[in-house]
Amino acid sequence: MPGLRFDLRDTPPEAPALRATLRAFLAEAGRDWSPRVRAYSWMGFDREFSREVGKRGWIGMTWPAAYGGGERTAMERYVVLEEMLAAGAPVSAHWIGDRQSGPLLLRLGTEEQRREFLPRIVAGELAFAIGLSEPDSGSDLASLRTKAERAPGGWRINGRKVWTTNAHRCDFMIALLRTSPSPDPKQKHQGLSQFLVDLRASGISIRPILDLAGEEGFNEITFDDVFVPDSLLVGQEGAGWKQATAELAFERAGPERYLSSLPLLTAALDDLRDEPAAPEAVGRLLARAGTLRQMSLAVAGMLQEGITPEREAALVKDAGNDFEQALPERLRDLLDPIRTPPAVQEMLADMTMVARSYSLRGGTREILRGIIARQLGLR
Amino acid sequence: MAGDADEGLRGILIEQVDRLLADSAGPAVLRAAERGEWPETLWAEVEALGLPLALAPEAMGGAGLGWEDAVAVWQVLGRHGAPLPLAHGMAAAALLGLAGIEPPPAGFIALALPGEAVAWGRRAGHVAAVDEGGQVALHDGAGVEWRRAEGAISREPADRTAAFGTPLRTGRLPGAEAARNAGALLHAALIAGALEAALDMAVEYATVRKQFGRPIGAFQAVQQQLAVCASEAAAAAVAAAAAGRAADRRGLEDAGFEIGSAKVVAGEAAGTGGSIVHQVFAAIGFTDDHPLHLFTRRMWSWRDAAGAERVWARRIGEAALARGGDALWPDLTARNEGRGNA
Structure with missing residues (x-):
């Protein structure tokens, strides 16, 4: 494949001990998680849980100690992530900060921003939202219109963001905003900048949007003359597109892009013992899971080396989404509704609904395949 | 070893x-x-x-x-x-x-x-x-x-x-499974290579063949399909390499999960990817003259050799079902940790 790299990676030598600690912790913490909590997993928000995770040093694991980080390797962090996901843990309250907002600040934030935000992310006390999509800008993200205009000492924001996961529960958002009007539609990627926005600032109103499963997962956010001081501009004014694209590579690179529905297979496996079609179906799923894990580890290894694996990450996310969407469908074919325990039925029902979002959030299937096609030289 | x-x-x-x-x-x-x-x-x-x-x-x-x-x-x-x-x-x-x-x-x-x-x-x-x-x-x-x-x-x-x-x-042999594992491994690797070649041919063709005044590769419908083919080719290659590494680490006879996975993934990729490249080449790729079928026919044969997807999937699935739900994730992660993980 021209230019696509998937080098095999091992998990680090610390992995077995780290897993044992995590499994003990997750077994205890997860005793009362409902099937729905596990079905929502990394989209689920539980501040108390995130604080406990923070206490154990599992947030900001790779960051410098100066900011509260653990100075561990990216591969150790990967082990923590996959254990959390395999258990269906509700990680969203610290996940976004750990995965993309924190790393963005580490790379491009001012010293002041790093000192203010990173230690609180590490403690599991500061929850971040991702401010990208707008009512008229979804896949065509660069067409976004919410603007930040110069004001004395800072900027004033007006406009709307939408589909922002858990914004009504979060503390801050990193928002991609238009700071100078684009001169013509071909240059719409210019004039965008990223800001740290306090979600409790005056002028912000957040309206939760019910999702199809009945959860208040995402939101519409209206900015009405919201003031942001100069000190909260992230990186360079006007370089927002490039910054956000690199951030998306982090967003797409993780194991959550293939593991979302694995807790269902774990929960349902013992109820499949008498189903003649189960061995083949389960075997096909596991063959894919093992392979996706190798591909995901390869991407994690590139991150460890400081490479931004934009295209590899897009490919793994796309393939991973296919897998995690297929999993509930395959299990539905196999599980006898009369004999399957209610908890498994409930998780299957929830995942059947939630799985729709896997190939939408963090880049739609079509956008990801477009990125792969570009790699192939077709565009 | x-x-x-x-x-x-x-x-x-x-x-x-x-x-x-x-x-x-x-x-x-x-x-x-x-x-x-x-x-x-x-x-x-x-x-x-x-x-x-x-x-x-x-x-x-x-x-x-x-x-x-x-x-x-x-x-x-x-x-x-x-x-x-x-x-x-x-x-x-x-x-x-x-x-x-x-x-x-x-x-x-x-x-x-x-x-x-x-x-x-x-x-x-x-x-x-x-x-x-x-x-x-x-x-x-x-x-x-x-x-x-x-x-x-x-x-x-x-x-x-x-x-x-x-x-x-x-x-x-050190284990009764060693030979069938070797057979599956070699065919998985051959498929991964043939699919890569077929993909390269299809991508190349999509950039030169014009319809409606544009190379067909400029159409999103074609791009999206070739992206899927690339993804399948990558999965087949990674699965085969991982299976080879597992055989080096634990011996051929104890690498059945990885080798079986590689055979399943490569077999599925041969089906999905083969359909896509033929769709891109359309009629010309259906001719005897064109070399595409020299690769696709081989992939389709190799997926049946040394155990088709169905055979290997059943083995993997039976083992997992016997071990039970609680062991599923620990087993998956333990495979490249601990023993032999230098």
Whole structure:
């Protein structure tokens, strides 16, 4: 494949001990998680849980100690992530900060921003939202219109963001905003900048949007003359597109892009013992899971080396989404509704609904395949 | 435990094989093979590189090459349509070595797995025949009675053994599964290579073939399909490499999960990817003249060899069901940790 790299990676030598600690912790913490909590997993928000995770040093694991980080390797962090996901843990309250907002600040934030935000992310006390999509800008993200205009000492924001996961529960958002009007539609990627926005600032109103499963997962956010001081501009004014694209590579690179529905297979496996079609179906799923894990580890290894694996990450996310969407469908074919325990039925029902979002959030299937096609030289 | 060459050495080896096949193989050689013509020159050239015995231990005249290295070589071979049974010969030499039998120093050693047709059987100088229990017998090719195996989509020459003579040597593999695992591994790697070649051909065609005034690759419908094909090709390659590494780490007989996974993923990729490349090439790719089918027909054959997806998936699934839900994730992660994880 021209230019696509998937080098095999091992998990680090610390992995077995780290897993044992995590499994003990997750077994205890997860005793009362409902099937729905596990079905929502990394989209689920539980501040108390995130604080406990923070206490154990599992947030900001790779960051410098100066900011509260653990100075561990990216591969150790990967082990923590996959254990959390395999258990269906509700990680969203610290996940976004750990995965993309924190790393963005580490790379491009001012010293002041790093000192203010990173230690609180590490403690599991500061929850971040991702401010990208707008009512008229979804896949065509660069067409976004919410603007930040110069004001004395800072900027004033007006406009709307939408589909922002858990914004009504979060503390801050990193928002991609238009700071100078684009001169013509071909240059719409210019004039965008990223800001740290306090979600409790005056002028912000957040309206939760019910999702199809009945959860208040995402939101519409209206900015009405919201003031942001100069000190909260992230990186360079006007370089927002490039910054956000690199951030998306982090967003797409993780194991959550293939593991979302694995807790269902774990929960349902013992109820499949008498189903003649189960061995083949389960075997096909596991063959894919093992392979996706190798591909995901390869991407994690590139991150460890400081490479931004934009295209590899897009490919793994796309393939991973296919897998995690297929999993509930395959299990539905196999599980006898009369004999399957209610908890498994409930998780299957929830995942059947939630799985729709896997190939939408963090880049739609079509956008990801477009990125792969570009790699192939077709565009 | 087999060694594995470092990345640099592997790179050099792959480049050598790739160059050799680029110079001496090609569609004409593949078509000749389908007519039953043994690629004499090509075989002499790979023998000059020491490839057929490369997987056997050095003490037995081999190079002690590892399975992950072998997968890389077989993938290159697949990329050229595997005009000669080098992968089978290499696997046969490795299995003989594992069974304590020194492989014959020259000539093609055919691999006879239980129930499977033998690639290029009647052209073999020797035959390594393995039974269900892991017993290996080395036969002189001249003493084996063959009957033609017909009907493979690939049209690669293959035979079934009608009768064996007295074996020259016998030995036992470390596990009954070792041989079938080797067969699955080599076919998974060949598929990964052939699919990569077919994808490259389709991408190239999509940039030159014009309809509605534009290259067809400019249409999103075509782009999206080729992206899926690329993704399947990448998965097949990663699965095969991971399976090779597992065989190096834990021994061929204990790498059944990874090897089976590779065979399942490669088999599925051959189906999905094969459909896509033919759709892109449309009518021209459906002709005998066009070389595309030299690759796609082989992929479709190889996915049935040494256990189709269904067979391997069932084995993996049965093992997982027997272990139960609580063991599912711990088992998956334990496979590349702990023992042998240097």
